[in-house]
Amino acid sequence: MPENYEYVIVGGGMVADAAAKGIRERDKSGSIVILSEDVDAPYTRPALSKKLWTDPDFSPDDNDLKTTDATGAEVRLSTRVESIDRSNRSVTTSSGDTIGYGRLLLATGGRPKRLDLPDDSRIVYFRSASDYRRLRELAGKGHHVAVVGGGYIGSELAAALVQNDTRVTIVFPDRELGASTFPKSVDDRFEAAFRDHGVAFRPGRRLASGRADPSGIHLTLDDGSEIDADSVVIGLGIEPNIELAQRSGLSTDDGILVDVRLATDDPFVYAAGDVASYPDPILGRRRVEHVDNANEQGGAVGRIMAGSDEKYTHTPSYYSDVFDLSYEAVGKLDASLETVEDWKDDSSVVVYYLDGGVPVGVLLWNVWDSTDKARQVLAEAKALTPDNLVGMI
Incomplete structure (x- = not known):
């Protein structure tokens, strides 16, 4: 017999946590289940490239959002949802379990963009808490880590690593680190901070290929030059996980398309967070991958699913800390x-x-x-x- 919950949330990140807490603002007892592919209960993602590296008093336990304690939601880890039966309002997991829903939230987030590199434990596509733990094992003791990508996540990882007894080389396509984001007067200060801390630069370059052997990871760049490193971390952004929505016939573009109440074209199915393309009242339709949006949109969609008549009108901000x-x-x-x-x-x-x-x-x-x-x-x-x-x- 299928199980039934009033609220089913697919995805176990910050949006899921905020949505469960939003539901509880209006519905104190409705049953909630969070179906997460992650191996960890919901945690704050920004700390993975910031505070966990720079604050010795902040631990992974401190980073746990304590979702179940705060909301009573059941959190099922290592659980992949394969399909949605919209006519019967149920989802089916990869293990064959069928779970009915009154309201369904797709908070499936995104996955790291990948490169044509060997499948090796010394190559980390950085996204999750388990990726953080793996990179921690590879960092320190003067080990050489190559960071591929000089954008938001790549620059944060380079700063985090070099401050933790790690030799860092960063590869990026811009002429200067941050040049595609900041005007030159600001960018000069940004790049100088990395140079002053000893980060080695390979500007104007992209990764062409790589190979692994017992001595390390060997990268070949697009100009033929090489980098020999003990390990590699890839920080090139994410691709939204829209495939489940597509298989169920929901409208997608760059993300899952939702309206001002974060509903898809099925009134019982909602989407929020990194995966949702929503109409921002100031900047127009967009998809935002930052923590402010995860928290605000997650809380709003939870309240909406529980009966609130509000609309999502927040224009999110984002932040970064390096050095x-x-x-x-x-x-x-x-x-x-x-x-x-x-x-x-x-x-x-x-x-x-x-x-x-x-x-x-x-x-x-x-x-x-x-x-x-x-x-x-x-x-x-x-x-x-x-x-x-x-x-x-």
């Missing part, structure tokens, strides 16, 4: 766009990114408690000109 540099951002950061810089002092600046003269992104570099002001700028963008942006924040 003693920190920033927050809202919207699109693309160094190819026109930028307006508003320096507050030698180390703090607000950068406005403009597309066709209209602000589409705001970088808050060592400027704090200003994400709401950044959202306001983007909400009023069409009424602003480059000349009157300085001093807005």
Whole structure:
């Protein structure tokens, strides 16, 4: 006989935790099950490339979100959902279990982009807590780790590793680290921090191939040069896990398409987090892979599934910490766009990114408690000109 739950959540990340807590804000007793492919109960993902490397008093146990304790939700780990029967409102797992739902949330997240490299335990595609644990085993003791990717996750991993007795070489396609994201005045400071800490650079390069042998991992770059490392970590972003939604006939594009109430084109099925393409009230339809969106959208979809009449109207921010540099951002950061810089002092600046003269992104570099002001700028963008942006924040 199939099991039945009032709320079934597929995916066991931060969205699942926030959704279960959102459900409990309105429904104190409805049954909740979280079906997760992960081997760990929900945890905070940002700490995997930040705090767990830099704060000796913060442990993996501290990083556990304690979802079951807070909500009473049942969490089933190492559980893959293979199909959704929308007509009978049930899901089937890879082990053959059928589970009925009243409301279904797809919080399936994403998987790391992969390269044509050997299947070797010394090559880590970084995404999960188990990846963190594996990289910890490979790091330290002066070991040489090659980081492939110089974007958000790659740069954080390079900073984390080099601060933990690890020799680091980072490979990235830009002419400078961060050049595709930051204007040159900011990028110079960003790149200098890595050089000052001893990170070796291979700029303007992509990975062509790699091989593994008992002595280590040997990478060949697109110019024919080579890197010999003890291990490799790949940080090239993710691809959204939309295949389950596609197999069930739900509408997808870059992600699972949802409306302002985070519902798919099936009124009993919702999607949120990294996998959801939603209509942002300021920036238009988009898919966001950051923690602020996971928490806010997860909480909102939980309340909505439990009967709230709210809409998801939050425009999320995101942040990064590397060494003693920190920033927050809202919207699109693309160094190819026109930028307006508003320096507050030698180390703090607000950068406005403009597309066709209209602000589409705001970088808050060592400027704090200003994400709401950044959202306001983007909400009023069409009424602003480059000349009157300085001093807005």
